[in-house]
Amino acid sequence: xxxxxxxxxxxxxxxxxxxxxxxxxxxxxxxxxxxxxxxxxxxxxxxxxxxxxxxxxxxxxxxxxxxxxxxxxxxxxxxxxxxxxxxxxxxxxxxxxxxxxxxxxxxxxxxxxxxxxxxxxxxxxxxxxxxxxxxxxxxxxxxxx
Numbered sequence: 001x002x003x004x005x006x007x008x009x010x011x012x013x014x015x016x017x018x019x020x021x022x023x024x025x026x027x028x029x030x031x032x033x034x035x036x037x038x039x040x041x042x043x044x045x046x047x048x049x050x051x052x053x054x055x056x057x058x059x060x061x062x063x064x065x066x067x068x069x070x071x072x073x074x075x076x077x078x079x080x081x082x083x084x085x086x087x088x089x090x091x092x093x094x095x096x097x098x099x100x101x102x103x104x105x106x107x108x109x110x111x112x113x114x115x116x117x118x119x120x121x122x123x124x125x126x127x128x129x130x131x132x133x134x135x136x137x138x139x140x141x142x143x144x145x
C-alpha cells in the first residue's frame with residue numbers, strides 16, 4: 001500500500017542541486033512537532049516559490065531568442081476560464097524544448113482578451129511578443145472576435 005506524502009514532501013525528498021537542500025533536512029528533522037512548515041498554506045507558498053524560480057530559469061534560457069507559443073483554453077472546476085501557456089524553443093544545445101510557463105485566468109475567450117493576457121504574461125517574464133515566431137491554439141472554435 002502506497003501512502004501519498006503530498007507535494008511538499010515529494011519536493012523535499014527530491015535531490016535538487018541547490019545549496020539550501022540542507023534547509024529541508026534541518027527543518028523536518030530538528031523542528032518542533034508543530035513547526036515543520038507542513039500546513040497547506042505554507043506548502044502552497046513554497047510550491048509557488050519553486051514555480052517562480054523554474055519559470056524565471058526557463059525565460060532566462062530563452063532570453064533574446066525566438067520561441068513559439070502553444071495556448072490552450074479550458075475551464076477549471078469552478079467553471080472559471082483559464083488559459084495555459086507553453087513556450088517551444090531551441091536551447092543552446094540545439095534541443096527543441098517545450099516548457100509550461102503559466103496559467104492565466106481570463107474573463108472570456110475573445111481574441112482581444114487572449115492577446116492582452118498573453119502580452120501581460122510575456123511581459124511579466126521579461127519576454128516580448130516580438131520574439132514569437134509561431135502560435136498554436138487548441139479550442140479555436142471557442143474563440144470569439
